[in-house]
Amino acid sequence: MKNSICVLGSTGSIGTQTLEVARKLKTKITALAANKNISLLENQIREFKPPFAAVYDENLAKKLKENIKDTDTKILSGMNGLCEVASLESSEMVVTAVSGMIGLKPTICAINAKKDIALANKETLVVGGEFVMQEAKKNGVSIFPVDSEHSAIFQCLQSCKDKEDLKKLILTASGGPFFGKTKDELKNVTIKDALNHPNWKMGAKITIDSATMMNKGLEIIEAMHLFDTPLDKIDVIIHPQSVVHSMIEYVDGCIIAQMGTPSMKAPIACAITYPHRQNSGIESLDFTKYSNLSFYKPDDETFEAINICRKAASLGGAATTVLNAANEEAVSLFLNEKIKFLEITELVKKALDNFKNPEILNPEDIPELGRKTREFISKQV
Ligand code: NDP
Numbered sequence: 001m002k003n004s005i006c007v008l009g010s011t012g013s014i015g016t017q018t019l020e021v022a023r024k025l026k027t028k029i030t031a032l033a034a035n036k037n038i039s040l041l042e043n044q045i046r047e048f049k050p051p052f053a054a055v056y057d058e059n060l061a062k063k064l065k066e067n068i069k070d071t072d073t074k075i076l077s078g079m080n081g082l083c084e085v086a087s088l089e090s091s092e093m094v095v096t097a098v099s100g101m102i103g104l105k106p107t108i109c110a111i112n113a114k115k116d117i118a119l120a121n122k123e124t125l126v127v128g129g130e131f132v133m134q135e136a137k138k139n140g141v142s143i144f145p146v147d148s149e150h151s152a153i154f155q156c157l158q159s160c161k162d163k164e165d166l167k168k169l170i171l172t173a174s175g176g177p178f179f180g181k182t183k184d185e186l187k188n189v190t191i192k193d194a195l196n197h198p199n200w201k202m203g204a205k206i207t208i209d210s211a212t213m214m215n216k217g218l219e220i221i222e223a224m225h226l227f228d229t230p231l232d233k234i235d236v237i238i239h240p241q242s243v244v245h246s247m248i249e250y251v252d253g254c255i256i257a258q259m260g261t262p263s264m265k266a267p268i269a270c271a272i273t274y275p276h277r278q279n280s281g282i283e284s285l286d287f288t289k290y291s292n293l294s295f296y297k298p299d300d301e302t303f304e305a306i307n308i309c310r311k312a313a314s315l316g317g318a319a320t321t322v323l324n325a326a327n328e329e330a331v332s333l334f335l336n337e338k339i340k341f342l343e344i345t346e347l348v349k350k351a352l353d354n355f356k357n358p359e360i361l362n363p364e365d366i367p368e369l370g371r372k373t374r375e376f377i378s379k380q381v
Pocket residue numbers: 008009010011012013014015033034035036037038055056082096097098099100102120121122123146147148200201202203204205206264
């Protein structure tokens with residue numbers, strides 16, 4: 001059980017839910033960090049009174065400093081500010097809930113400062129998984145998954161005494177707003193259609209990733225690193241009700257599933273309270289409301305993203321960096337009405353073809369390869 005946490009990305013969907021959990025569990029907040037939303041950050045500072053807060057945007061950091069000069073919170077800025085708050089002596093855990101691969105550096109800083117991590121920011125593992133897991137091991141740091149599927153697998157694995165007994169990990173996927181649609185039907189879908197997720201209210205980027213199924217592809221890569229499991233032992237099954245959060249299967253055919261009311265507060269609380277459990281305010285699952293739990297094979301022809309991710313993962317860290325950066329840029333172009341929905345996946349494929357066998361010599365090269373990939377994508381439009 002952690003008593004003090006730093007929350008990176010506190011103004012987002014996971015960040016605000018983390019603060020709800022912290023309020024309920026009475027967890028001390030050592031620091032908060034965000035990018036642009038300084039009015040919400042100000043409210044959070046006034047309520048949780050953290051000694052530090054960081055704002056990535058330098059100008060907004062100055063503005064916030066002025067706005068909260070009557071408080072005792074010190075404002076830091078930029079990437080150095082994020083790394084500084086991620087490394088504070090006073091935190092027992094850092095919750096990484098920023099969106100995108102920008103989260104890589106502060107996560108590495110937190111690990112080097114020997115902080116346990118509650119990891120929501122899956123892009124960090126997609127681009128730097130091998131290095132991040134190595135550093136965590138070297139520093140004796142635990143990474144607790146917050147992504148619901150990975151938290152489910154983490155919980156299921158508590159029953160596993162020998163890794164050799166495992167047959168596979170089974171990630172469930174809701175299928176997103178376009179489950180069952182054909183490519184033809186997806187040609188002219190709007191931003192509003194794509195943001196209309198049936199089960200989860202999340203940030204815009206991950207909601208679009210759920211619509212393209214890229215999210216599930218990224219989650220395969222995340223699982224591969226978190227659980228040190230080969231790609232061919234990670235399956236995906238569509239489960240529209242999002243009640244079974246994920247499963248593991250043993251070689252004897254026995255399956256352990258983790259179930260519950262769909263709420264991100266459960267995996268957040270699980271990471272903070274481990275190895276104990278506490279009531280974080282989630283309703284019990286009413287099984288009688290779910291008399292039909294259904295499961296389907298993913299449609300890999302309409303939604304190619306899962307196989308694209310598998311292919312990139314089999315090539316290694318540089319390919320997954322290109323994959324992730326291309327996707328971040330393409331999603332942003334879609335959200336800015338510059339490209340159509342189906343072009344997101346097409347552009348990611350193009351980037352992977354263009355950057356054949358890119359080399360990453362060390363983790364410091366990841367942001368630069370990301371920048372070049374983004375530039376390539378924006379030039380296609
Ligand atoms: P949101 O878009 O809702 O929030 C993103 C947060 O990151 C905001 O607080 C934003 O600040 C902050 N942020 C963005 N860029 C920077 C930066 N450069 N420096 C500091 N802070 C920054 O995203 P979500 O909460 O939905 O997702 C966060 C992460 O969790 C993602 O990696 C996502 O894949 C993962 N995740 C989310 C789930 C969910 O249910 N939402 C489920 C599973 C995983 P600001 O608001 O000030 O711009």
